[in-house]
Amino acid sequence: MADRGFKVARLPGFAITAVxxxxxxxxxxxxxxxYSFNASMSISTWGGFSxxxxxxxxxxxxxxxxxxxxxxxxxxxxxxxTTVATIAAxxxxxxxxxxxxxxxxxMINQPLMVPEIVTAVALMILFGIVKxxxxxxxxxxxxxxxxxxxxAHAAFxxxxxxxxxxxxxxxxxxxxxxxxxxxxxxPWQTFRRxxxxxxxxxxIAGAMLAFxxxxxxxVITEFVKSGGQDTLPTYMLGQMRRQLxxxxxxxxxxxxxxxxxxxxxxxxxxRRKD
Amino acid sequence: xxxxxxATVLLMATTSLAQAEGVLQLYNWGNYTSPELLTKFxxxxxxxVTVTDFDSxxxxxxxxxxxxxxxxxxxPSANYVPIFxxxxxxxxxxxxxxxxxxxxxPEWRDVAWDPGRTTSIPWAWGTVGISVDTAVYSGxxxxxxxxxxxxxxxxxxxxxxxxxxxxxxxxxxxxxxEPCSEDLxxxxxxRDGLMAAKPHWVAMDYGATERMSNRDWAxxxxxxxxxxxxxxxxxxxxxxxxxxxxxxxxxxxxxxxxARNVDEAYAFMDFIMRPENAAxxxxxxxxxNGITGSEAYMDPVMATAPEVIxxxxxxxxxxxxPVCNATARGYMTAIxxxxxx
Amino acid sequence: MSxxxxxxxxxxxxxxxxxxxxxxxILTLAAVGPLAIVLVYSFLTPGQHGNVVWDFSTxxxxxxxxxxxxxxxxxVLADGHLTIxxxxxxxxxxxxxxxxxxxxxTAWFIATRPPRERALWLFLITIPFWTNLLIRTYAINExxxxxxxxxxxxxxxxxxxxxxxVLYTPTAIFIGMTxxxxxxxxxxxxAAIDRFDLRLLEAAYDLYASRWQVLRRVILPIVKxxxxxxxxxxxxxxxxxxxxxxxxxxxxxxxIGNFIELQFLQGKxxxxxxxxxxxxxxxxxxxxxxxVRHAGRRSQAHG
Numbered sequence: 002m003a004d005r006g007f008k009v010a011r012l013p014g015f016a017i018t019a020v021x022x023x024x025x026x027x028x029x030x031x032x033x034x035x036y037s038f039n040a041s042m043s044i045s046t047w048g049g050f051s052x053x054x055x056x057x058x059x060x061x062x063x064x065x066x067x068x069x070x071x072x073x074x075x076x077x078x079x080x081x082x083t084t085v086a087t088i089a090a091x092x093x094x095x096x097x098x099x100x101x102x103x104x105x106x107x108m109i110n111q112p113l114m115v116p117e118i119v120t121a122v123a124l125m126i127l128f129g130i131v132k133x134x135x136x137x138x139x140x141x142x143x144x145x146x147x148x149x150x151x152x153a154h155a156a157f158x159x160x161x162x163x164x165x166x167x168x169x170x171x172x173x174x175x176x177x178x179x180x181x182x183x184x185x186x187x188p189w190q191t192f193r194r195x196x197x198x199x200x201x202x203x204x205i206a207g208a209m210l211a212f213x214x215x216x217x218x219x220v221i222t223e224f225v226k227s228g229g230q231d232t233l234p235t236y237m238l239g240q241m242r243r244q245l246x247x248x249x250x251x252x253x254x255x256x257x258x259x260x261x262x263x264x265x266x267x268x269x270x271x272r273r274k275d
Numbered sequence: 276x277x278x279x280x281x282a283t284v285l286l287m288a289t290t291s292l293a294q295a296e297g298v299l300q301l302y303n304w305g306n307y308t309s310p311e312l313l314t315k316f317x318x319x320x321x322x323x324v325t326v327t328d329f330d331s332x333x334x335x336x337x338x339x340x341x342x343x344x345x346x347x348x349x350x351p352s353a354n355y356v357p358i359f360x361x362x363x364x365x366x367x368x369x370x371x372x373x374x375x376x377x378x379x380x381p382e383w384r385d386v387a388w389d390p391g392r393t394t395s396i397p398w399a400w401g402t403v404g405i406s407v408d409t410a411v412y413s414g415x416x417x418x419x420x421x422x423x424x425x426x427x428x429x430x431x432x433x434x435x436x437x438x439x440x441x442x443x444x445x446x447x448x449x450x451x452x453e454p455c456s457e458d459l460x461x462x463x464x465x466r467d468g469l470m471a472a473k474p475h476w477v478a479m480d481y482g483a484t485e486r487m488s489n490r491d492w493a494x495x496x497x498x499x500x501x502x503x504x505x506x507x508x509x510x511x512x513x514x515x516x517x518x519x520x521x522x523x524x525x526x527x528x529x530x531x532x533x534a535r536n537v538d539e540a541y542a543f544m545d546f547i548m549r550p551e552n553a554a555x556x557x558x559x560x561x562x563x564n565g566i567t568g569s570e571a572y573m574d575p576v577m578a579t580a581p582e583v584i585x586x587x588x589x590x591x592x593x594x595x596x597p598v599c600n601a602t603a604r605g606y607m608t609a610i611x612x613x614x615x616x
Numbered sequence: 617m618s619x620x621x622x623x624x625x626x627x628x629x630x631x632x633x634x635x636x637x638x639x640x641x642i643l644t645l646a647a648v649g650p651l652a653i654v655l656v657y658s659f660l661t662p663g664q665h666g667n668v669v670w671d672f673s674t675x676x677x678x679x680x681x682x683x684x685x686x687x688x689x690x691x692v693l694a695d696g697h698l699t700i701x702x703x704x705x706x707x708x709x710x711x712x713x714x715x716x717x718x719x720x721x722t723a724w725f726i727a728t729r730p731p732r733e734r735a736l737w738l739f740l741i742t743i744p745f746w747t748n749l750l751i752r753t754y755a756i757n758e759x760x761x762x763x764x765x766x767x768x769x770x771x772x773x774x775x776x777x778x779x780x781x782v783l784y785t786p787t788a789i790f791i792g793m794t795x796x797x798x799x800x801x802x803x804x805x806x807a808a809i810d811r812f813d814l815r816l817l818e819a820a821y822d823l824y825a826s827r828w829q830v831l832r833r834v835i836l837p838i839v840k841x842x843x844x845x846x847x848x849x850x851x852x853x854x855x856x857x858x859x860x861x862x863x864x865x866x867x868x869x870x871x872i873g874n875f876i877e878l879q880f881l882q883g884k885x886x887x888x889x890x891x892x893x894x895x896x897x898x899x900x901x902x903x904x905x906x907x908v909r910h911a912g913r914r915s916q917a918h919g
Binding site: 013014016018019022023025026027030032036082084086088091092093097099102112115119120122124127152153156157216219220234237238241256257261265268 | 758
């Protein structure tokens with residue numbers, strides 16, 4: 002290989018294309034973030050540096066409400082879906098393939114395969130029927146609570162929590178658990194004190210993934226929400242069709258920052274196991 | 276077990292975020308509610324109003340009819356008021372709880388679509404015409420030909436707002452018919468004319484206020500109040516009143532049958548019938564309102580804007596959109612559905 | 617198998633089911649179950665102002681392809697519907713193809729970086745992937761606008777003398793979808809290329825193959841599973857896209873997702889909306905089956 006004039010892995014034009022792609026991927030986002038610091042009202046002409054839009058976004062009550070709501074839904078959805086996914090992962094890996102296992106696997110990954118708009122419409126119809134019935138029975142709180150959104154979110158977060166946990170579980174060394182059993186630990190003790198800690202990075206990774214997915218959801222939330230139940234993305238969707246000022250840029254940048262932070266944590270977490 | 280209880284309690288507590296005391300869910304047109312109005316209302320009554328936007332009467336109706344919406348008040352246009360009532364989605368108002376009801380201007384009190392105003396309270400009224408950036412097109416803008424027989428300068432730069440009744444009524448009058456026409460000849464011309472013009476429209480979307488201020492669009496079939504706000508950003512924008520016929524609309528507040536915060540709703544409705552508060556609505560959205568005495572509180576620009584005070588020569592061409600019967604509505608819906616594809 | 621073993625296997629299976637139960641319950645309630653309702657609704661009659669009347673009707677399904685002409689009353693082919701369906705398929709295919717063409721070099725590039733650098737590049741490609749879809753669509757919207765970045769650059773560099781109107785055209789949607797879905801193409805491609813044994817390349821060059829031959833006959837067949845996975849991951853969401861066409865299309869350039877939504881709003885035809893949803897689901901399932909078949913074949917072909 003040393004006497005070759007070229008590197009084996011180099012293909013003409015590939016490197017330059019790749020670099021251009023990276024530039025093209027980041028340029029719009031960078032521009033969006035840059036203009037969030039724009040002092041002028043316009044989104045297209047630069048008027049100097051200013052933090053005004055961040056201040057406005059911060060004080061905007063609709064933004065505050067929507068953000069809080071997004072965080073609450075994401076937290077509950079992540080907890081529920083991760084718990085449920087962990088249990089399911091334990092049930093579907095590291096054992097002899099049983100009848101119906103493929104079915105379970107397909108069910109769990111179903112949200113990844115069905116277009117969001119279809120699920121959104123389906124939930125709108127079904128939940129709508131239930132909500133109307135509940136309201137007619139006078140059970141207002143049940144009809145209009147946040148739990149419908151949490152339920153919807155928990156459902157589509159399950160595959161996102163499941164896959165990292167399953168991957169981690171499959172890669173885990175059985176010998177430690179066997180050793181624990183040899184030392185007369187009960188299955189429950191083995192689980193609590195050996196399996197679970199070993200599985201922890203996978204669970205945390207799954208939970209974080211689920212959290213981000215829930216936080217980012219637009220379509221399903223848009224169709225399932227009741228009056229006044231905007232989440233940050235649905236608020237942004239409404240604003241993007243009418244916004245005149247860089248305030249939406251500021252909101253977007255803040256959401257982006259949260260995502261980047263969580264992503265970095267996820268990356269560091271899943272790297273350390275190597 | 277303890278953790279489970281705490282979690283459940285937290286869940287219930289947070290879900291009741293949406294049901295705290297002293298809240299009101301208002302379902303209104305986008306960009307139509309003055310934040311100042313809401314702040315003033317909250318300061319006076321402690322009731323916190325959450326506004327959810329809709330873009331069109333059809334959307335609002337669909338959402339309310341689907342049920343499980345959670346709104347208390349909705350603000351449809353005049354031609355939809357009877358529909359909401361017919362479908363039992365709204366309830367008659369207890370006028371005893373609305374002492375300011377007497378403030379409704381006489382000309383807006385006994386309207387055909389709600390005689391005596393027993394089911395709806397005026398929010399604002401205006402006209403539908405055409406906003407045009409005269410720097411792009413300097414020809415005659417007081418005709419529907421601007422959007423139905425699009426001049427070259429505006430091809431690919433004019434938007435048509437996807438509001439069925441307004442668009443179809445304007446088109447019907449352009450092709451010589453009366454609003455709510457059942458004349459198949461006229462309707463066929465309307466359908467063909469619309470389909471022929473559509474390729475020349477840049478979009479069929481809302482948000483003209485923003486997108487014309489942004490110069491993304493050069494013209495749009497638009498509501499007059501929006502045009503005033505566009506002119507504040509782009510001074511060359513003028514509002515055309517089609518001489519073949521343009522429409523007048525009024526939006527009114529109605530109380531939904533499923534409303535959960537009824538007391539708060541009445542407080543709000545009474546609040547907006549005070550002249551100074553009605554003026555807040557008008558000053559923000561740039562539309563006139565139906566409350567006597569509010570002129571005293573309005574911005575000076577409202578008194579002189581040609582978009583708000585209809586110029587003398589155009590007044591006769593304004594038509595208040597009537598409530599069409601089922602047959603006419605059927606035709607309109609069919610044409611519209613075909614157009615929207 | 618001894619009875620004890622058989623019993624253990626049975627118990628393992630039962631445990632498997634029990635442990636999966638919570639997930640299955642949630643998914644049935646809020647993911648799979650509702651789909652059944654949609655199917656039911658597609659066979660009902662539209663209500664006068666939206667929603668449905670519980671009368672059986674095939675109108676929803678017929679309405680996908682045929683409508684009654686308002687004036688003549690006869691059944692005609694609904695070209696509007698066909699346009700939308702065709703546009704969705706066509707734009708999705710184009711997006712997938714273009715994403716493949718520019719995504720493959722990108723994935724190759726990342727996979728051939730020195731190991732320490734590689735993690736950084738992977739991280740850089742993952743950030744856009746996880747950035748909120750709305751943010752990315754809005755960012756592209758800002759770039760494509762009349763007074764946006766693209767036109768400013770083109771005008772500033774003197775390449776054009778008037779702003780190009782890209783927004784609200786199918787081109788804008790194509791650009792938007794490619795931008796939004798590109799990371800979905802790159803990641804599976806990277807995973808496939810990562811497992812590629814570079815010694816095969818050496819061997820090919822030793823046999824005096826040209827670069828093009830190497831690409832066609834050595835690289836592509838082996839990374840084919842990654843190509844297919846990436847293509848599916850771009851094609852499926854593109855087909856069902858809703859947000860991107862809504863923001864970039866201006867209401868005139870509808871795709872299936874928007875058209876479905878319309879039936880639940882101004883269209884007032886829930887059964888049609890339901891039927892269209894089923895059609896979309898069907899198209900996606902077909903695409904996935906194609907993937908599964910190809911992915912299955914791979915394990916046979918390449919030892």
